[in-house]
Amino acid sequence: MNSISFIRNLFLLSLVVSLLTVFLGANPAQAAEKDCGKELNQEYKAFLKKLRAQNFKTGAASGSGKAAKAMTKWLQKVHKEVVAHENAHKKASGKWGGTIKYKNYTWWNIPYAVAGCHIPKHGRPLEVSLKAALAPKEPSKWDLENAKKIRALLKKKKK
Numbered sequence: 001m002n003s004i005s006f007i008r009n010l011f012l013l014s015l016v017v018s019l020l021t022v023f024l025g026a027n028p029a030q031a032a033e034k035d036c037g038k039e040l041n042q043e044y045k046a047f048l049k050k051l052r053a054q055n056f057k058t059g060a061a062s063g064s065g066k067a068a069k070a071m072t073k074w075l076q077k078v079h080k081e082v083v084a085h086e087n088a089h090k091k092a093s094g095k096w097g098g099t100i101k102y103k104n105y106t107w108w109n110i111p112y113a114v115a116g117c118h119i120p121k122h123g124r125p126l127e128v129s130l131k132a133a134l135a136p137k138e139p140s141k142w143d144l145e146n147a148k149k150i151r152a153l154l155k156k157k158k159k
């Protein structure tokens, strides 16, 4: 294989990959499932940022008992909020409620859920998806983006 045909093959391959991405991304329900890993990672990163601020505030890194207690209390609060958030998505999905994936942060050997993602069962109607996206007390950036996409699809369907 000469270098020109190699470059041409590389070009064709990248074309196929990008077309595939567009095709797979066309179904919003599939896109939501596909993005779970990305969502978890970004939420986890946002958590680490908050953790650093919290560390600074409480001085937990100094190792004092009081500071460590404050950190534990904060992590318990985060865990509770994350679980409640994902359960709200699941509950609002009704019979389409699926599985919840969590990303944990371990502090003194205890894992705390600090990021979550609900994967509904297949076939959830758009109306239910919209309700589920906005079900948590504080919908995330992802939830709001998702709701916007669903609203646009519902509008298209009604026309």
Ligand SMILES: [Zn+2]
Pocket: 085, 089, 136, 139, 140, 143
């Ligand atoms: Zn959410």
